[in-house]
Amino acid sequence: MPPESPIIQTFGLTKQFKHVRAVDSLDLAVRPGELFGLIGPDGAGKTTTLRLLAGLLDISDGSATVAGFDLKSRSESIKPLIGYMAQEFSLYGELTVLENLRFFSELYDVSRSERRERTDRLLEFAGLTEFTDRRGKLLSGGMKKKLALACTLIHRPQILLLDEPTTGVDPISRRGFWDILTELHLEGTTILVSTPYMDEADRCTRVGLMFGGQLFACDTPLAIRAGISGDLVALKAADWRRAKSILQDLEGVLEIQLYGDALHVRIDSARKRLPRIKRELRRNGVDYRSLRPAPVRMEEAFLSLMGQREQKS
Amino acid sequence: MAFRHLMAVARKELAHILRDGWTLSLVLFTPLLVLILMAYALSADIQHVPIAVLDRDRSPASRTFVAQITAGDDLELYATVEDLGAVEDLFTRGEIKGALIIAPTFAADVASLKGMPIQIIIDGTEPETGGFAVEQIGRRAAEFANAAIVNQLAGAAGESLQTIDLRVRAWYNPSLEPRVDLIPGLISLVLAFPALSAALTLAREREHGTLEQLLATPIGRGDLLLGKIVPYIIVGLINVILITAVARVWFRVPFNGNFALYFGLSALFMFAALSMGVLVGMFMRTQAAALALSFLLLFFPAFFLTGIFFPIVAMPEIARLEAMGLPGTHYAIITRGVFLPGVGIEVLWPYAVMLIFLGVVFTALAALFFRKKIG
Numbered sequence: 032m033p034p035e036s037p038i039i040q041t042f043g044l045t046k047q048f049k050h051v052r053a054v055d056s057l058d059l060a061v062r063p064g065e066l067f068g069l070i071g072p073d074g075a076g077k078t079t080t081l082r083l084l085a086g087l088l089d090i091s092d093g094s095a096t097v098a099g100f101d102l103k104s105r106s107e108s109i110k111p112l113i114g115y116m117a118q119e120f121s122l123y124g125e126l127t128v129l130e131n132l133r134f135f136s137e138l139y140d141v142s143r144s145e146r147r148e149r150t151d152r153l154l155e156f157a158g159l160t161e162f163t164d165r166r167g168k169l170l171s172g173g174m175k176k177k178l179a180l181a182c183t184l185i186h187r188p189q190i191l192l193l194d195e196p197t198t199g200v201d202p203i204s205r206r207g208f209w210d211i212l213t214e215l216h217l218e219g220t221t222i223l224v225s226t227p228y229m230d231e232a233d234r235c236t237r238v239g240l241m242f243g244g245q246l247f248a249c250d251t252p253l254a255i256r257a258g259i260s261g262d263l264v265a266l267k268a269a270d271w272r273r274a275k276s277i278l279q280d281l282e283g284v285l286e287i288q289l290y291g292d293a294l295h296v297r298i299d300s301a302r303k304r305l306p307r308i309k310r311e312l313r314r315n316g317v318d319y320r321s322l323r324p325a326p327v328r329m330e331e332a333f334l335s336l337m338g339q340r341e342q343k344s
Numbered sequence: 345m346a347f348r349h350l351m352a353v354a355r356k357e358l359a360h361i362l363r364d365g366w367t368l369s370l371v372l373f374t375p376l377l378v379l380i381l382m383a384y385a386l387s388a389d390i391q392h393v394p395i396a397v398l399d400r401d402r403s404p405a406s407r408t409f410v411a412q413i414t415a416g417d418d419l420e421l422y423a424t425v426e427d428l429g430a431v432e433d434l435f436t437r438g439e440i441k442g443a444l445i446i447a448p449t450f451a452a453d454v455a456s457l458k459g460m461p462i463q464i465i466i467d468g469t470e471p472e473t474g475g476f477a478v479e480q481i482g483r484r485a486a487e488f489a490n491a492a493i494v495n496q497l498a499g500a501a502g503e504s505l506q507t508i509d510l511r512v513r514a515w516y517n518p519s520l521e522p523r524v525d526l527i528p529g530l531i532s533l534v535l536a537f538p539a540l541s542a543a544l545t546l547a548r549e550r551e552h553g554t555l556e557q558l559l560a561t562p563i564g565r566g567d568l569l570l571g572k573i574v575p576y577i578i579v580g581l582i583n584v585i586l587i588t589a590v591a592r593v594w595f596r597v598p599f600n601g602n603f604a605l606y607f608g609l610s611a612l613f614m615f616a617a618l619s620m621g622v623l624v625g626m627f628m629r630t631q632a633a634a635l636a637l638s639f640l641l642l643f644f645p646a647f648f649l650t651g652i653f654f655p656i657v658a659m660p661e662i663a664r665l666e667a668m669g670l671p672g673t674h675y676a677i678i679t680r681g682v683f684l685p686g687v688g689i690e691v692l693w694p695y696a697v698m699l700i701f702l703g704v705v706f707t708a709l710a711a712l713f714f715r716k717k718i719g
Contacts, residue, residue, distance in 0.1 A: 082718065087556060087717060087718045088717060088718065107716070110560065110562040111562045113560070121553040122557065125363045130359065134352055137348055137349065138349055138558075139561060139562065140348070182557075
């Protein structure tokens with residue numbers, strides 16, 4: 032089965048600001064119905080990419096199409112089809128929850144009867160039913176994000192462009208927010224979401240890892256984590272500083288990170304190296320409680336892939 | 345153009361004006377406050393100007409002269425000094441604004457009608473006050489001299505004589521109170537405040553980040569800009585009613601024209617001034633910058649060019665052309681015409697046409713330059 036043609040596609044998309052190249056020759060393809068995550072640290076170029084795709088910035092070089100429309104010439108045709116949610120709270124603080132929803136429904140030409148029906152559903156969806164008359168500026172951080180999402184959804188867009196929707200949101204609200212996104216994904220909406228949180232990548236169907244305005248890896252979360260070279264083992268030792276200094280110099284040890292009370296040690300091959308590691312620890316009198324293979328996290332995969340890319344270049 | 349989009353923006357903007365105390369007071373009370381302050385500041389007479397007297401004559405005549413000069417509220421005898429050094433000292437310390445020096449021959453010269461040997465020194469750094477002091481001393485000196493002449497003549501003729509009594513009568517403003525003439529001009533100036541708030545509204549959306557969300561919607565540029573202007577036209581017209589009432593009741597400025605006409609022409613002015621405000625504010629990233637620039641463009645020229653304080657005919661050609669491009673110029677003429685002489689549309693139509701023209705041009709320019717981009 033040939034893959035469906037992309038609903039969002041960019042070719043060498045570049046955005047040059049006065050002093051920085053925020054997006055640098057980006058090639059991205061998102062297929063209809065995907066829940067695609069743009070993952071990367073602050074300053075990676077995620078926000079600029081989303082703003083470009085929402086038609087809010089001029090393209091410096093390259094090209095992009097959204098829903099078949101060329102961004103350079105038809106950016107206004109895209110607007111009724113997308114729902115864009117900015118990173119910062121960008122609704123009207125002086126308007127109430129209901130008034131904000133009404134305002135955006137009018138700008139998107141949602142009929143009155145449709146609005147009534149959707150408003151109730153969205154408010155329930157976002158857990159804002161009790162707060163309909165509260166002014167935007169008086170909502171908590173999580174509620175603001177949910178209201179912004181509700182306003183973005185009022186016209187049932189085919190494509191959602193969400194810029195760090197969970198930044199500054201407490202963990203429980205974050206989880207709730209992702210439940211909503213998953214639900215929308217199951218309904219068939221194409222979602223392009225950016226996040227600096229690596230753990231959120233696992234809830235996407237595909238992720239693109241961004242750094243320095245470029246996409247350096249793009250695959251399913253599973254494949255990305257599998258792509259990491261070597262094996263990961265977790266070591267719990269009473270004297271972890273000492274354990275770390277011993278392991279650091281051993282052959283085959285690629286990287287050591289501290290997670291809570293465990294050291295995550297990446298080695299080129301667990302089968303080959305583990306006996307030697309155990310021997311060295313015992314010989315130096317380091318008392319360890321456990322030493323077992325650990326699952327690779329997205330964060331480790333990100334750092335490892337980024338390191339590989341830097342070595343190449 | 346989609347009327348529904350325009351109205352959505354207008355309703356949102358109106359809600360913002362009404363709910364945000366700062367904006368509400370800026371658009372509703374600032375014009376009134378500035379009008380009252382300026383009306384009093386501009387029409388307040390100069391009073392109690394401190395002067396020093398150096399009387400080298402020390403005669404009964406010179407003492408009477410000094411007493412007459414400082415009899416009113418306008419000049420105040422701050423000090424009687426013995427030499428010029430003391431005068432200079434008082435000037436440099438800023439304690440006096442003028443000095444009167446009476447020559448030793450004063451009494452003799454006046455009695456023999458040879459002249460009046462006095463000297464007036466003023467602080468040139470405050471020409472307004474200094475000139476006023478010269479004028480007042482000169483007037484009293486002339487009266488004093490006049491009386492001396494009359495006394496001499498009367499003594500010779502053996503009967504009493506009247507001095508000349510000159511009375512000036514000003515039409516339309518019979519009591520020549522400065523306020524009555526100034527207030528209509530001031531009104532046209534202070535009603536530019538709503539335009540100032542319109543200049544701020546786009547910058548405010550930019551600052552609050554709401555512009556980003558707004559520009560991501562399919563709203564048309566014209567709808568967005570007009571939607572922002574309409575609520576301020578409404579607020580501006582409320583201001584027109586409020587301010588006309590205050591001028592009429594508080595300052596007792598006669599309103600001899602047709603109020604309905606004035607209201608209609610005010611709406612045209614609001615349209616022109618607000619589109620200018622939006623145009624100016626569009627290019628500014630922050631509210632502070634928008635405020636500074638629109639103040640520069642909306643108020644600063646208005647002070648000089650609207651003919652309120654300086655007559656336009658006395659201006660160089662280039663400044664006059666610029667004045668024609670400012671809605672305030674035409675509105676000042678309309679306001680003054682409607683208030684005192686009470687003229688109608690048969691006189692004011694060219695200014696109405698100009699206001700419509702400017703409004704359309706500014707709106708078109710704004711729509712042309714406005715791009716739905718955030719960069």
